[in-house]
Amino acid sequence: MSRYKTRKGKEVVFLVAMAILTFVGILPLFHIIVTVFTEGLPVIAERGFTFLTGTLSNGGIGPAIAGTFILMFLSSLIGLPVALLVGIYAYEYPNSLIGRWTKTLLQIMLEFPTILVGVFVMNIVAIPMGTYSGFAGAFALAVILMPYVAVYTQEAMRQIPFTYREASFGLGLSRIKIISRILVPLSKRGILTGVLIGMAKVAGETAPLLFTVGGLYQSYPTSITKPIGAIPLLIYTLIQSPSNADHAMAWGASLVLLLIFLLIFIPVRASLKEVRL
């Protein structure tokens, strides 16, 4: 009987420990969200609309917000075509040597230290151009965006039942027609999810921008070959400043960044069962 009791006792300890650990695991997220709101909201409320449109000396982060959206757009422009083609290749030729290499490479790129991409792009774009630029930042972000979109494209197309492929081949369509007319339209939702996840990732990246975009917060960006700002980079700079006013700005900017992230993330999550970032 006592043996049974120790077994039962162990079970109780196990269940309690598990519940605590699970709770501890999700606690930080709530604390982060609550803190960002409680610290950031007063800053934005106090400055009102100027916070979103003004330049840094006016107490606003307008140029940084503009910069982030420009970088998101440009990096998608560079990264998406490549990513879609790579994803289609990985789906269509999964067992060829290059196909297998590509799949492994995509997985590695997903996990790759992003700072290395930043330094690399500085080396091949910013130094030859002689200046930091929006283009260099967009290129670095495109390298980060690419594997997300490619992996999601490949996965989305793999989910389509094989019978569709057989039927298309049976009709005598060429590979390219099957992909462009049948498989891509059928999997467009999955592909779109990948695109949005990639963009959410790109919006929040800091490390690849450190040595590529340069930062521009006192005026709005005018050209992609000149330095440009971004919200994450601005936050990073502001945190390192000793002044409390700058820290308040950083919290406000964090709230804006968090809202941008949620704005992309929630619709994606609502349309999908599981997201892997």
Add this chain to the structure above:
Amino acid sequence: MPLFPFFLRYFRRKKNEDTLHFKNIKRIDTLKVITSPAIIFVLLLFVWMLTVYFYNALPAFIREGLEVYFRNTWQAAEEASKEYYGLAAPIWGTIYTSIIAILIALPISIADSVFVVDYAPKKVKNFFIIISDMMAGLPTIIYGIWGAFVLVPFLQKYVMMPLYKHLSFIPIFSSPPITGYSYFSAGILLGIMVTPFASAIIREAYQMVPFTYREATLSLGLTRYEATKILLGYIKPAIFSGAILAFGRAVGETVAVSLVIGNTFNLSIGLFAPGYTISSLIANQFGNAFIYKHMLPALYAGGLALFIIGLIVNVVGLYLLKRWQKNVEI
């Protein structure tokens, strides 16, 4: 002339073949033609990246040899001859903080996976998965600002100070937590950040455990603790690769770490001492490295080390995971 008829026959046979088979059975695959440039671009980009790091790090290897990785001195000087750069401290910091991160992430992600798969009702389950995905995608700079302004003061006051006061005779607790920016803070923050990645891998694996095994554990009349222990034993390789891949993420994390680690050249086992990681070193020093003659190659050497660690860790983790998945599917 025996050769001439032979040639004639060769051509004729070729002609026959053409009429016998479909003419375009080996035609050019247009899809491959269109997609290949993208593939070549991506593969080249990767090789190019490795080349750039190796090429730029070369002067450091020539000047200092492999000692650049094993010496703990970082001497920036105006006179080029007095400069000496050793990366031992950042490498140690990278490994140390990442190990702390794994030690924190592993139990939490295992508990989370077991809870989500075995016990949570469907709605709670979805909620937990959403939370986990959100944590994985949250911009790292937000972790950074929270870590620097909320987590570090909290840890310093309620964790580091008491531990230092009462247990400072144990070597790892022996350094005084003056500012709170330390290996420990960085490790905890990294642990929080990589938990969702480990969770996703372990959860997926735990879901794949064949149902007959669950039935078998129940039919033996095991308690839930014993049953879970057996089922976790079944996915041990997946847990291992989850830990490796999370380690890879922790190694590469930059901005959040550089905001909480203290950025000091230090090679200490003391948890509460400030330190450096390779990525935070690059983030901090790269901007002014151009002033010095020999610093840049040393930083590239650090980048190369990070590159290679990242590559090995990811390849090994992915390989183990794939091998395990194949075993389960059969």
